[in-house]
Amino acid sequence: MNGYSPAARPSSSGDAAAKTSDPRSPRPLLRFAEDLARLPSSELGGTLRALLPFSSLPTPLEAAASPELASESASPAALPPELKGILVRRGIAELWSHQAEALARANAGRDVLVATPTASGKSLIYNLATAARLLERRGARALFLFPLKALEHDQLAGLRADLETLSALDPPTAEIYDGDTSPYRRKKLRESPPSVLLTTPDMLHFGILPGHDQWKEFFRNLELVVVDEVHTYRGVLGAHFAQVLRRLARVARHHGAEPRFIACSATVGNPRAFARELFGRELDVVAHDGAPAPQRWLAALEPEASAYTTAARLFRRCVRAGLRTIAFTQARRVTELMHLWVLEAEPQLAGRISSYRSGFLPEERRAIEKRLFEGDLLGVISTSALELGIDVGGLDVCILVGYPGSVLATRQRAGRVARGREGLVFMIPQEDALDRFFLRHPERLVTRPCEDAVLDATSLEIAAAHLPCAAAEVPLAHAETWLESPGVKRALALAHARGSLLESAAGGESFAARRDPAREVSLRAAGESFAIRRAGETGRRVVGTIGGARVTGECHPGAIYLHRAQSYRVTALDFERRSVEVEGPVEVDWYTRPVVEKETEILEVLRSRPIGNTLAKLGRLRVTSRTKAYEKRRIFGQDLLGRHPLDLPPTVFETEGVWLELAPQIERALKSEGLHFMGGIHGLEHAALALFPLFALCDRFDAAGISIPRHAQVRGPAIFLYDSHPGGIGISRAIFPRFEELVALAGEITRECPCVDGCPSCIHSPRCGAGNHPLDKRGVIRVIDLALARAPLPAKRDELVEPELFEEIAEPAVSAAPAPLIFDVETQRAAGDVGGWGNTHLMRLALAVVYDTGSGQFETYTEAQSDALVERLFAAPAVVGFNVRRFDYGVLRAYTARKFEDLPTFDLLEDVHKKLGYRLSLAHLAAQTLGRSKTGDGLQSLEWWKAGRLDLIEAYCRMDVELVRDLLAFAARERHVIFQRKDGERVRLPVEWDGTSILARTARVREMRS
Ligand SMILES: [Zn+2]
C-alpha cells in the first residue's frame, strides 16, 4: 500500500477515516493524481491531461429568488421530542440549512421542491415532514412515489425505522404496492391502507388511480405526496407523469382531499420552471446545498486505445493504493467485462471488489452497498444504478468511463466522492463528440451549470392518451380548469375525434369509451407502442416495448435489437397487432443498421428569428420516414457483411422541431470553393444533434435531423432538428432560444477535432440513416462560418443593386375606417453584408418607428420588441411607407410566420413608380415638395449601429417617418407632390395620398384577410 488513502487504515466509517488520514500529507489524493501524471503512458494506457478543482456550482439563479423563510421552527431544538428521536436514531446532531428550510416550508403547508446534489439528506426531509403530519393526525395518509421499484425498497427500511421512533408499540405503517406485490397483499393493502404507501408512477397510473373507489379510505385522508428523483421525470416519461399527477390531484379532490407535495431532485438548471410544468402548480424551491463540501478534483485522462482498458488499469491502481473507488460505465455489459478484467489481472482482489447493476436482486444490492459503506469492499464497478438514491458513504475516487451524457449525471456520480472527506474524479472519454469536447475543455465541465430539465406537459399524443384515463376515473367536466390550456384543449379534441372520449348527450361532459384505458398507455413510450415478445410467448410477458415512430427503424425483420445489453433477432413485425417477434438473446458479432429515407413538412411556424445569415425557426413538423433496407456490419471494424432490401410502409408522425433556413449564397459559396454543400449541411446536422444534451437534459437520440439542399416549402436549403417522439417532448422548444450558441459550438467542436475528414468525435453520427454519407468536414466549418456571419457572404454584383419594384396594388373599393400607420425600419447590417438585396430578411432590425395618423403618436420598437411591432402592424387598418413592401417587410419577415401579403399596405414608392415608370428617392421628393433635406443616410445608420448609438438611429428613422407624414399632408391638401425631371424642370405629380383614398385602395386586402 502506498499510504495515499485514509481507507488504507483499518477503519470503517467515512468520518472516522478522515480523522485518521496522514497529517504529513494533507492532500493524499492530489499527490496520488500527481504521481499518476508522472507515469509513462504505457503504464496506465493513457495520459493525464488536466487536474483541476471541481467544486460545487452556485445555486441556480432562478431558484435563488425563493423568499427566505425563518428556519428556526425546524431547528432540532424546536422539533417535537418524537421527531428529535428520529435524528438521534440516525446519529444526527443538527439539520443542514437546506433540510431545515425545506422542512419548515413543508410544515407550513407549502408545496416544496428540494433540488440539491446526491446524498445531501433529502429523504430525511420528507421522512420528518411525514412523521410531523402523522404526529398531528394519526389517520393522515402519505403517498411516496419513486421512479424505480428498487428505490422504493431502498427507502422502506429507513422510513419504517424512522416511523418506529414515533411510537414503539404501535408505529405508523409503511408498505410497498407495486408489480411484485401479490394479489392477496394488494387486497389487504386496499382494505386497510398503511400510513405511507410507497409505489411507482406506473403502478399509480394503471393499478391505483383506475380503481380509486377501492382506495377511498386512503384518498380521503391523503395529506402528503412525496415525489423523489424528480429530475428523472423528463422527456416522454415526464410528459406522462405530468398527466398522472394531474389525475392524482383530481382523484384526491373527488374524495375531498387536497394533498401537499414534497418533491426532491438533483440539481437542474431550471428547478422552478421544471416543477411548475411537471406539477402544474408553483412549488417553493430550496436549491442551496447546506451540506459541507470538502475539496474534490477532476482529472481528465486521455486513453491511448480503449477507454475500458485504461479505466480497468486505473481502477486496479486505485484499489491497490487502498482508495475506495467507484467506476461508472455506460452499459451493463461493460460493467461485467471490466470486473472480469480486473480480477483476471489481480485475482487477489476477489472479495474486495464487486460489480453493481440494475439486474441484481434487492438483497444482493443491499449487501454490496453495506460492504461498500463499511469499507469492506474497496471498489465497485457500476452502471448508472448507483447514481440515484442510496447512501454508500464517502468514497475516495470516482472513475467515469465515458462522459455520463450530462453535467447533471456527471455531478450526481461525482457526488459519490468527497462526502465527509476529499475526493478525486477521473473522466476517461470515449469516441463521442461531447466526450472529446470535455477532454479538450475540462474547465467547462467544472464550470458549466447543470442542464435544464425539459418536459412538455401538454405534449399532444400523451395528453390525448391520458384524458380518457382521467375520464374513466371521474367523468371529465369541460369546465375543469386544467382543460383550459390550449395544449390540453387540442388533446381533448383529438381524443374526441379518435373516439376514445365520448361527449355526453347534453354536452359539457365526457366519458371514456373503453373500460380500462390506462391498461393501454405505457408511461415509457409516446404514441402507440409495439410490444416485443419472444416467439411463442403471449400475454403480458414482454422483452420490452418500442414506440411506433421507431419500430420500422429498429425492429424491422432481420434487425438485431439491443435491449439491456442483450441482443435479440427480430423475426416478425406485425402492424395490425402492434407486435414485434424476436428470438434470443443471441450471440452475434455483427449489428444491423437501417437505411432510412426521410422527409419533412412544415405544418406551422411557431417562432422565427434571424441569426447571422440564416433564419432560425421553431414549429410543428410532419416527418415521414421509410426504412428502405438494412445493412449487416461487423461490430469490430464495421465491415459491411451484406445489404438487405425491405418493403415496409412509411412511418408518419407529427412533432416539434427547430430548423435553419440558409441563404442560397452559402450554397454557391461552397460550390465555388470546391466544398460539398450537402456534406456540409449534413455534417452540421450531426454535430448539432450530438450537442443537444448540453442544452436540454436529454439523450442525443431523443432528437433526430434531416438536411435538405432544396426544401419545397423553404424554397432553399434547410437543416431540420426535431424531437423524435410523436407530439414533441419540449426539447426543440428549449433549444430554440439558444440555437445560435448550439451552432457555434458545433463549429468549434468540428474545427478542433484533430481528424482530417470527420470522425465519431465530431460529425459522424452512430444513427445516421444515410450511413454518414455524404459528409464534408471543411464544408461543415464553412457553412457554419457563413451561416453565423463569421465570414462575409459573397454576392454577385447584380445582387447589390436594388431590385426593380413592381407590385400590383389592389383596386379601390369604398370603405370608411380608422387611421393608417406610417412606418419605417433601420437595419443592423447592409445588403453587402448579407449577400445582396435578395436577403433583406438577414439584415436584422435595428429599430422601427411607427406613427399613428389617428393619435399623432410616435412609437419605437427595438429588435427585442419585434413581436410587438408585428402585432401592431397587423392590427392596423392600413400601413403606409416608402419602399415598405420590399424592404421593411423583407427585414421583418425574419421575425414572424405571419404573411405580409395579408397586410393592407400602401407603398408610396410603388405608386410613384407606377405613375412615372421610374423611381424617386424619399430625399428627392421631400426636398422638392417640402423644401426639406434629409440628414444622414442608411450607411450612416449602420455606423451608428456599430457604435451602439440607438438614439441617433431612432432620430434618423423618425425623421424619415415625419417626411412621409408631411408628404401625405401636403398631398392631401394639394392633390400632388413635386419632383425634378432629368432636364431640370420641377413638375407636379398628381397623387391621391389622403387617408380615405389610401384606405380605399387597401380595402381588398383587408377584406380577403377577414
Ligand atoms: Zn473528428
Ligand SMILES: [Zn+2]
Ligand atoms: Zn445523417
